[in-house]
Structure formats: structure tokens, C-alpha cells
Amino acid sequence: MGELIRIGLDTSKSVFQLHGVDEAEQPVLRRKLRRRDMLTFFSKLSPTRIGMEACGASHYWARELRALGHEVSLIPPQYVRPYVDRGKNDAADAEAICEAMSRPKVEKRFVTVKTVEQQARQMLIGVRESLLKRRTQVSNTIRGYAAEFGFVAPKGLAQLERLVERIEQDRTLPELVRQMFAMLVGQYRHASAQIREIEARLIELHRANPLSRRLAQAPTIGPVIAVTLTAKVADPKVFRSGRDFSAWLGLTPRITPPAARRGRAGSPAPATRRSDRSSSAAQPPSSSRSGAARPALRPGSCRSSSASRPSSPRSRSPTRPRASPGG
Numbered sequence: 001m002g003e004l005i006r007i008g009l010d011t012s013k014s015v016f017q018l019h020g021v022d023e024a025e026q027p028v029l030r031r032k033l034r035r036r037d038m039l040t041f042f043s044k045l046s047p048t049r050i051g052m053e054a055c056g057a058s059h060y061w062a063r064e065l066r067a068l069g070h071e072v073s074l075i076p077p078q079y080v081r082p083y084v085d086r087g088k089n090d091a092a093d094a095e096a097i098c099e100a101m102s103r104p105k106v107e108k109r110f111v112t113v114k115t116v117e118q119q120a121r122q123m124l125i126g127v128r129e130s131l132l133k134r135r136t137q138v139s140n141t142i143r144g145y146a147a148e149f150g151f152v153a154p155k156g157l158a159q160l161e162r163l164v165e166r167i168e169q170d171r172t173l174p175e176l177v178r179q180m181f182a183m184l185v186g187q188y189r190h191a192s193a194q195i196r197e198i199e200a201r202l203i204e205l206h207r208a209n210p211l212s213r214r215l216a217q218a219p220t221i222g223p224v225i226a227v228t229l230t231a232k233v234a235d236p237k238v239f240r241s242g243r244d245f246s247a248w249l250g251l252t253p254r255i256t257p258p259a260a261r262r263g264r265a266g267s268p269a270p271a272t273r274r275s276d277r278s279s280s281a282a283q284p285p286s287s288s289r290s291g292a293a294r295p296a297l298r299p300g301s302c303r304s305s306s307a308s309r310p311s312s313p314r315s316r317s318p319t320r321p322r323a324s325p326g327g
Contacts, residue, residue, distance in 0.1 A: 016033045062113040
């Protein structure tokens with residue numbers, strides 16, 4: 001058996017699948033490990049390269065395995081999928097990870113391992129987003145039930161407190177309705193208080209981070225976006241240029257199809273092809289009875305059915321001379 005040089009590790013909640021190859025790219029390790037046996041197994045193994053799909057738990061295992069002296073690479077799942085050559089299961093995924101991490105093109109797409117502090121800031125941002133969604137959901141629920149009892153309010157969270165005051169002052173509502181509104185208002189106010197607490201912590205993190213303060217100097221970037229960028233971007237040097245970073249964020253130029261560009265108001269008419277111009281210029285003009293030349297038709301246009309059909313001599317009626325007024 002050759003020396004183990006690379007291991008593909010498929011992570012899960014309880015059972016982990018390993019696939020290792022030697023210098024001849026021959027499989028020498030196919031094994032399942034329980035979660036409790038992971039660190040024990042890799043602590044006895046000589047330092048080697050280990051690849052995993054990038055996910056939430058992969059950053060934790062990457063830090064733990066690096067502490068044992070191994071070189072860990074995180075691969076985006078979309079770059080592993082093409083190397084799964086048979087039915088999808090844990091063993092096939094581990095083999096595909098081991099194969100993908102050896103490709104030069106995939107090596108350029110490795111994900112940087114996040115630190116514990118970066119994951120903590122990312123968790124804070126994620127909790128804030130979930131609380132914002134929860135507050136919006138509860139506020140819409142309050143407005144919907146209030147409309148059923150004749151209470152409406154303008155748009156905006158600032159108008160919701162006035163709506164709640166009107167509901168609380170109305171004594172004609174049933175007691176059960178008042179209790180349900182009180183429960184919803186309590187959830188709304190609790191979520192708003194937690195959002196204010198999280199935003200205060202975000203401001204503290206922003207002021208304590210020099211990189212975040214530098215990012216906030218750019219137009220349209222505030223403390224929340226600056227802290228988000230410092231949490232999600234572990235190493236900005238992995239991007240070759242600002243265009244790559246913009247594409248990673250999803251800020252790509254809008255591409256308008258040619259058909260849509262031609263259909264916009266004020267856009268110039270599409271240019272005629274050279275072959276069309278030459279064919280229309282070579283066509284001789286047709287003369288009418290009065291001798292005036294008719295304009296040549298462009299390719300693709302059509303006349304009426306009577307004009308397009310050639311008339312036969314039999315169907316043409318003879319022309320009778322007009323009688324003179326004196327005759």
C-alpha cells in the first residue's frame with residue numbers, strides 16, 4: 001500500500017465518510033468514522049491534505065484538523081458535483097471531494113477558513129436578519145387582523161404604534177380579540193427590542209474594527225454592511241480584482257438582449273444587412289400604367305394577393321375606347 005497523500009472527507013451530523021489515495025492516485029483508504037472518533041483518528045495520522053465541502057460545520061472541523069497539523073481545503077459544493085460519477089451517496093461524495101481537490105482549476109476556488117470571531121459576527125448578522133423578518137411578519141399579522149375589525153393605518157412601522165393605541169382604547173372589542181392583539185403586540189415589541197440590542201453590538205464591533213471603519217468611508221456603506229463584509233470575507237486577497245469581488249457579491253452588469261434594445265423607445269433602427277441592400281439595389285423597378293417607377297420591395301415584405309399573382313392574357317378583359325361626347 002502506498003503512502004497516503006490526500007483525503008476527501010464527507011461530513012455529516014453523526015457519520016463521516018473518508019476516501020484517501022496514494023501517489024499513484026489509487027484508493028488506499030475507504031472508511032466510516034463516528035463523530036466521537038474523528039479527532040482520535042486524525043491525531044494518529046501523519047500530516048496530509050484533507051478536503052471538505054464548504055458548509056457551516058466545515059469551518060469548525062477545518063480549525064480542529066489544522067490544529068493537528070493537517071492541511072485543510074474547503075471546496076464549494078458546485079465544484080464537487082461534476083466529479084460524482086455514480087449514484088450519490090456518502091462514499092461517492094467523499095471520492096468526488098478527493099478528486100476535485102487535486103484539480104488546478106478547483107484550487108483557485110478554495111474557500112478561506114473563517115476564524116471563531118468571524119463566525120460569531122456572521123451569527124450576529126444572521127440573527128438580526130431573522131428578527132427583522134419576524135418583526136415584519138408580526139406587524140403584517142396585526143394589520144391584517146385589525147382590518148377585519150375596522151382598524152387601518154398607513155404604511156410604515158412608525159404608524160403601527162398608533163394603530164395599537166386605537167385598538168387598546170376601543171372597548172367594544174371582545175375580550176378574546178383584545179388578548180390576541182396583546183399577544184401579537186408583545187411579540188412585536190420584544191423583537192424590536194432585540195433588534196435594537198443587536199444593532200448596538202454591531203456599532204460596537206464596527207468602532208473596534210479598523211477595517212470596518214475604512215469600509216464605512218466608501219459611499220453607500222454603513223456600519224451594518226461594513227461589519228457584514230468583514231465577517232463574510234475571510235481573506236480579501238483571494239479576489240484578483242474588484243470585478244471578481246463584485247461578481248462574488250452578485251453585483252454584475254445588466255445584460256440587455258438585442259431584441260429588447262431594439263424595442264426600447266428612442267433606440268435606433270436595426271441596420272440593414274449588406275446582402276439585403278445589395279439584393280434590393282439589384283432588383284429592377286417595376287413600371288405602372290402611367291410609367292412611374294414603383295419602389296423596390298425589401299426581402300420579407302409582401303404585396304396583396306392580386307398584385308403578387310401574374311395575370312394571364314385570357315383573364316384580361318379588352319379595353320374599350322371611350323365614347324366621345326358628340327358621338
